[in-house]
Amino acid sequence: MNRTLRLLRHLTWWDLVAQYFGSWVGLLWNVVLPGLVIVVYLAVFELSPRFQFGGWEAVGGYGVNLVAALLPWLLFQEGVSRAANAYVDQRHLLTQVPVPAALFPLANVASALVRHGVGLAILFVILMASGIRTGALWFGLLGVLPIVLLLTCACGLLAAAATVLNRDVSPTVGAAMLPLFFTTPVIYPPHVVPEALRVVMDLNPLTPVVVAYRDLLVTGRLPLPGGLLWSTAVGLVLLALAAIVVRRVGPELAERL
C-alpha cells in the first residue's frame, strides 16, 4: 500500500512535469492555465452587468457563480479525458516497468486534482477580495470533493481500460463531454431548466456536486444531502464496475498496447 501510494505520487509528479516539459514556463503552466480560465470568465461575465445569475436568491455576479461550478466540472472533464489515454500515452513505461495498472489513469486524475487545488486557491482569493465570504462552509468541500474524485476516478479508470480494448472509446469520451457539460448546471442555475428536461439534469450525478460547490463557496448555504447521496451511489457503482474491468484487462494491458 505504501509502495503503491509512493508510485502514484511519482507518476503524478512526472505527469505534471512531462506535460509542459521543455516549455519556458514549464511546471508553472499548472498554475497559469487554471488561473487564466478563472480570470477570463470572471472578466467577461462580471464586468458586463447584463449577465444575471439565478434571480432573487443569488449571491454574487454571473462570473463567480459560473467559476465556482466550473472548477469541479473541469476536474472531472480533464481527469476523465486524460485518463482515457493513460495507457496508450504511457505505453513506453507500461511495457517496461511493472507498475499496478490502475495507477496510470489515477495519476492523470491526481494531476488534474493538483490544478483543481490551484484553481480553488485563486477563487478563494478572488472571493475574499470581492467580499463573498462563506466562512466555515469552505470546509464543506472536504465532503464534496471526494465525491467528485470518486466519479472522476471511476469514469477515468473505465475509459482508460476501454480505450485499450477499443481505440474508439477515447474520442467518444471527448465527444460525450459536451452534452454532459450542458446537462450539468454550470453555466445556468438549475431552476431555469424546463420541467420536461429536468429529469435529465437530476439524473446527472455531476449536478448535485456542482450545485454543492456553488452553495458552499458563493451562495453560503449547506447543500442538500439527497443529491449528493445519489452522486455517491452512482460513483460507487461505477467504481465497482471499473474495478472489475481493470482486474480483467489489467494483466493483459502490456500485450494489448
Next chain:
Amino acid sequence: MGQLTARGVWKRFRLRKEAGRPASDHWALRNVDFTVPAGGALGIIGSNGSGKSTLLQIVAGVLKPTVGEVTTQGRVVAILNPTAGFHPDLTGRSNIRMLASLHGFSGPEIEKKIPAIIEFSGLDDYIDQPLRAYSAGMMIRLGFSTASHLEPDLFVVDEVLSAGDLAFQRRAAGMARHLRSQGTTLLVSTHALGDLATICDRLMLLDRGEVRAEGSAEEVVASYLQRVDAEGGKIARGAPLVAGLRPTAPTGGVRIVGVTVNGHRDPDLVESGSGQPLEILIEYEAAEPVDDAVFRVQFFRNDGLFVHGQNTVRNEVDVGVLQGRGVARIRYESFGVLAGDYYVAVGIWPDEYRSYTTGEAYDHRPSAAILRLGAGRELGGGVAAIPCTWTIDKEPAAEPKAVDDAG
C-alpha cells in the same frame, strides 16, 4: 535475494482477426520451467520468435503468464526494449530521475547516483537534451546505464547487450560481470553468444516457446548452432538465407543453363577439402548478343558470412560479347577455406556493382551448390587456411643451476 523460479509457465497471445483469417491463439511459451539461484546468471538464446522476450517480460512483471507462475525476490530491474521506458519529451537527466523514482528510490538517493550513471553512459554532452534528440544507440546506453545503477537484486536484460556500438557492448558486458560479483542475479537474452558465455554460467535454449536445452554454455551453444545449421540447410533448398543477395527475378538476356562444381553438374552437395583444387563451370546461353556481362562466384558460410567472392571484372577478364551457348570456368588451384558448409552462389550480371545492389541479375543462383569442406586440425582454426611455417629461436641454454638442498 534475487532468486528466480519459473514453474510451468505458459503464455498465450490472442491474434486478432484479420482479413480472411479468423482470430487464433498463439502459444509463445509452453511449459517453461527453470530456477536461477541467487547470484546465478542464466542466459537465454534462441531464434527470433522463440519466446525469449515474452519470458523476460513475464519475469519483469510486465506480462502475466497464462498458466504457471514466476516468483522473484528483491528488486527486479529490467531493460526490455531499447527505449527503456523513457519519456521522449523529458531530458536524459529527468528520465533517469523518473525511472529511478519508479523503482523506489528517493530524491537524494537518485541525485547521488546520477553522476555515475551519466559517466557510465558517456552522454555528458546530451544529458540535458530531450530524449527525442537521442539516437537509438544513445537511448540504449542511457537505459542500460540507468538500470544497472539501480541496485538490482535481479537484473533482466533483453537483447541490449548485443545492441549499441562495440565499445559500449564491452562496457555493458563488463558491468554485467561486475553486478554479478556484487551478488546480483542475471537473466540475459542476446544474440551475442560470445558475451553470454563470459557472463552466464548456464544457458537455456528456447525454440518455439519450449525449453530445448539447458546446461553449461558450451553444451547449449553447440546445440543451438546445430539447430541453426539444420535450419540453414533447410532454407538452402528453398530460398537461401544469404546476406545481401536477394535478387529479383532474372532480367533475362543471358541464362545460366547449368553449374558444374568439381565435375558434378547441378549438385546439391559437393564434398572436398581445404587446400584442394576447386573448379566451377557456368554454362550460359544468350538468346541475343549481350555485351560486357560479369560472371561472379561467391561463397557464404551457412550463418551468412561472406567468405570469398570473385568476378571477371576484378580478374580483368575480357568477357566480350556473349551470344549462343558457352561455358565460363573459374579454377582455384588451392581453395584455402577451412572446414564447414558453404553456399556457392553463381551469377551473371550486367555490371559489377550497380546491378548487384539493385539485385538485377541476368541470371543468378544464390545456392548453386553446398560445398562441404573437410580440414584437419593442422590447418588452423577460423575460416581461412593460410599456409605458414613456424620457427623457434632459442638462446643457448645456460648450465642448469645446481640445487643446493643441504638446507
